[in-house]
Amino acid sequence: MASANQKLLLSSGPSYNDKKTYFHRLQSSDSRRQALEALGKGIAQVSDKNALIELRGFFYAAGDDSAKFEQWLPNMARGYGDSVSQRLLLNYTDQLSDAEATAAFAAMRSDQTFSDIIVELGKRAEALADSDPRLARLAQLLELAIAQTGGHADWVSGRGKGALDTAASKLALAASATAQSRMTYFHKVRAPDQRRVVLEALIKRVTDLGDRAALIVYLDFFAFAAADSAPPYEVWLPQIAYRGVDTIAGKLFSGFDFQLDSAKQVFHGISGDQTRRDVLNVVRKQVAVVKTKEGMSDLASFFAFALSDSATRPSWVREGAAGGLDDTALAALTQFELTEDEASRYFSEVQSDQTAATVLRTLGRKMERNRDSYPVLLQTRMLFEIATRTLGRRSDWVVSSAWGALENASARLIKKPNVDGDEMIRLFKTLRNDQTRADVVNYWRGKITHGYNDKPSLLQLARFFDAATQITKEQVNGDWVVDATAFGASEITAKILRLFPVFEGSFAIEATCEEGGTGCGAGFLDTMIVMNSLTNDALQVSFLHSGTGTAAFAFSSVAATRGATSLDAMADSGTLSKMHVDYDPETGTVDGWIDNSDRLGKIRIHGAQMRSPVEVYDGQAERIAFSVEVGDKLVFPKTVPELDVRGTYDKYPVRLRVRSLSANGETVIGAILTFTTVKNIQIAFQRGTYDPATGVLVLTGQRPNGARVKLVLGMRDETGSTLEGISFGAQAKEFHEIHVSQ
Structure with missing residues (x-):
């Protein structure tokens, strides 16, 4: 009976399902062996794919059916099954469907045979050009093989991954690869070193590439590769991918001429979110490089466009564009001299409270470093004033910082040495804080006492204090500020009365x-x-x-x-x-x-x-200024000297005697003016003042008829013994010239 079943099994007529039945009926190991050997010898003669698939099924079924026999018997059957699978996978590579190939790999029992198949597929892949369409199929088969190595030794899987890395690398490097296929095959490359080889090769390729559209495609790839090489890969791998992004973005977006319109067009054409973010990061690096207002303006315009163009993208993409706007605003506002419109534009583009605060702090430090530079103070204050108008949507603490910075800048400008009454008044009106107003007022009160003895400055300060007095009455909450301002107004008036009585x-x-x-x-x-x-x-x-x-x-x-x-x-x-x-x-x-x-x-x-009489003061000021200019500054006596000098009063000869008398800590200056050719005509001067800084001597007295008269004389030398000036009376419009000397 066994012989009959064996004959039926080996005949060409029965189907493989029937042959399974006949094989099952064989009871001896030897008969089963003989049947398997006979069928195994015929494997090479089977050329039909479907017949091979059925034959493979028979051998694996025979192996299972021989489980109760000696171990060598099922192993023999399965070995023949592996041989059929090997023939299918190597000879019918392009004809097998994915399901058929998967089934062939899944049925494999021998680690060695499985490995041999993988090695052979890898060799074939290595031999093919990257443009050969068969390469993609080999890579696909290798991927299917790796998926079925779970029940095999680890070294089998390792060989499969190595072979797949080789094939996938070639496919990723293929010049004809589409954007999607390049990403797909790169993802299949598992070995970090092999990924590095792919990335380095592509970076070298794009370095010499001049086609803008092709560069954009590669830009998407490198952005994908950076994300796909995140941990558990080592950190150096995504850095290589980012180098590719930098290389392409540098070609597309740097060198800023900036070709703003083309940059917008390129960015709009980028589909990948990751690519957009990476490009934005590259362009943000340009902020530190650009050294012109125009270049910075183009960068800001690009980031504004990118933010709008990424409205439907994930928030982390928009954050990159917003960060770029913050970067350009910070750089422009702190590095360039801007017009009001330009500054308003940059402040309005600030995206974060932190950046707004950083801008204000940086400008504040700049103002401190250049506290003696009027142009810098003026520009900085303008920026702070714009900040108060444009940062209203920011947090309260940012708005408060802007107002505080403006207050500080205004106060510094009011305190600048070059006195301009109208500007000081304008700035004083903008102050909002009583303490700041008081500081400004007290600062100038101190200056009135210890400096500013020239007429133009005193008149400007008088105008300022007059206006400040009214402003504080209308706007200030604290009486102490109003009082300080009123005292300042009185002090400046007293100084003008003493030094430059312009109204006389x-x-x-x-x-x-x-x-x-x-x-x-x-x-x-x-x-x-x-x-x-x-x-x-x-x-x-x-x-x-x-x-x-x-x-x-x-x-x-x-x-x-x-x-x-x-x-x-x-x-x-x-x-x-x-x-x-x-x-x-x-x-x-x-x-x-x-x-x-x-x-x-x-x-x-x-x-x-x-x-x-202020013409005498003006003449002295001009004389002093000239002496300084020629390097021989006039220095007048610290106290009025005792004088006995002669000269003319208009055309009349006169003698002038001046003395100072002291009593109870008070020194009083007096004088006698005698008309030497007219008997009994003298004018006594009971009061006088002397300013050693200007060399001006002022005397007041009475004519014999009781009418008040005044002499205003300027010293012409350092001894004080030569004087020139004028005299006028309280009841006559005429002025008289007087010149006296020793």
């Missing part, structure tokens, strides 16, 4: 009466005389008719405010009178009024200064 002198005026009527005809008042008497009468103002020399109105102890540009007084000798006059030091004009109890309406006053 004679004025040609026109007077008009509101009520009309008699006694107010044309020219009834045509002269105003202003004199600081240095006596208890202090500042005196007289309104008179120059023809008669009679004072129609005379005021003493006149109050000077607003930097001695506003005069107010009351007089009660005879009828009750009140006056107010405003003086414009720039034009020398006066406007005001006199109110008198004898009249129903005010007398309106308007006029212009004819002469002023």
Whole structure:
């Protein structure tokens, strides 16, 4: 019976399913062996793929059916099955479906045969050109093989992975590979060193590549490769991939001319989120390289476009663009001199509170380093002012920082040495903090006391304190600030009275009466005389008719405010009178009024200064400035010397004697002016002041008829014995020239 079954088994007629039945009926190991050997010899003659698949199935089934026999018998059957699988996989590579190939690999029993198949497939892959379409199929078979190595020795899987790495590497490097296939095959490369080889080769390739579209494709690949090489791969592997990104992005986006339009176009064409983020990181590095406003503007425009163009992308992509905007804003605002529009643009593009705060801190440090540079202070303050307008959407602490920075910058500008009253007033109005206002006011009060003795600066400071007094009354919460400002206004007025009495002198005026009527005809008042008497009468103002020399109105102890540009007084000798006059030091004009109890309406006053003793002060200032310019600065006596000098008063010969007397800690300067050719005519001067910084000697006294007179003299040398100046009276518009020396 066994012989009959054996014959049926070996005949060509039965199907392999029937042959399984006949084989099962064989009871002896020897008969089964003989049947297997006979069928095994015929494997090479089977050329039909499907027949081989059935034959393979028979052998593996025979192995299972021989499990109860000696161990060599099932091994023999399975060995023949492996041989059939080997023939299928090596000879029918292109004809097998993935399922058929998977089944062939899955059925394999021998580690060695499995390994031999893998090695052979690897050799074939290595021999093929990367453009050969069979290479992709071999790589696919190797991948299927690796998936079925679970029940085999580790070295089998290792050989499979090595062979697949070789094939996949070639496919990833293929010039004809599509973007997707290159990524797919790179992903299949498992060995880090093999990945490195692929990446280095592609980096070398793109270095010489000039086609923009091709570069974009490779850009996507390197971004993918960097992400695909993340841990558990070692850190150096993604760094190589990022080098590829840097290389391509450098070709596409750097060198900024910047070709902004093309950069936008390229970025818009990038499909990969990872690629977009990596490109943004590369372009952000350009911020440190660009050295022009135009280049930085293009970078900012690119990042703004990238942020908008990535609106539907993941947040981590948008964060890259937002970070770029922050980078360009920080660089532009702290490195370049910007217009207001440019600065507004960059502040409005700041994306984070932290960057806004960093900009403010950096500008603050820049201001500290350049505290003596007016252009830097002015530019920085402009930036802070814009920051307060454009950072409103940021957190409260950022907005507060902006206002604080603006406050500090404004205060520094108000304190700059070059005094500009109008600018100081404008800046003072912007201050919001009482303490800052007080610091500014007290700073200038100190400067008034210990410096700034020139007329232009004093007049500018007077204008500032006048306005600051009004501003603090309207805006300040603390009375202590108002008081400090008022004290400052008084101090600057007193200094002007002492050093540069610009308001003193004679004025040609026109007077008009509101009520009309008699006694107010044309020219009834045509002269105003202003004199600081240095006596208890202090500042005196007289309104008179120059023809008669009679004072129609005379005021003493006149109050000077607003930097001695506003005069107010009351007089009660005879009828009750009140006056107010405003003086414009720039034009020398006066406007005001006199109110008198004898009249129903005010007398309106308007006029212009004819002469002023301040011309002596101005002459001394010019003389000192010239001496400094030629390197021989005039230094006047520290105290007024005792003088006995002669000269002329207009055309009249005169003798002037000056002495200082001290009592109870007070020193008083007095003088006698004698007209030497006119008997018994002397003018006694009971009060005087002397300023050693300018060499100006001022004396006030009375004529024999009781009229107040004043001498203002400037020393011409360091001994103080040569003096020139003017004299004028309280009831006459004329000025007289005086020159005296030893």
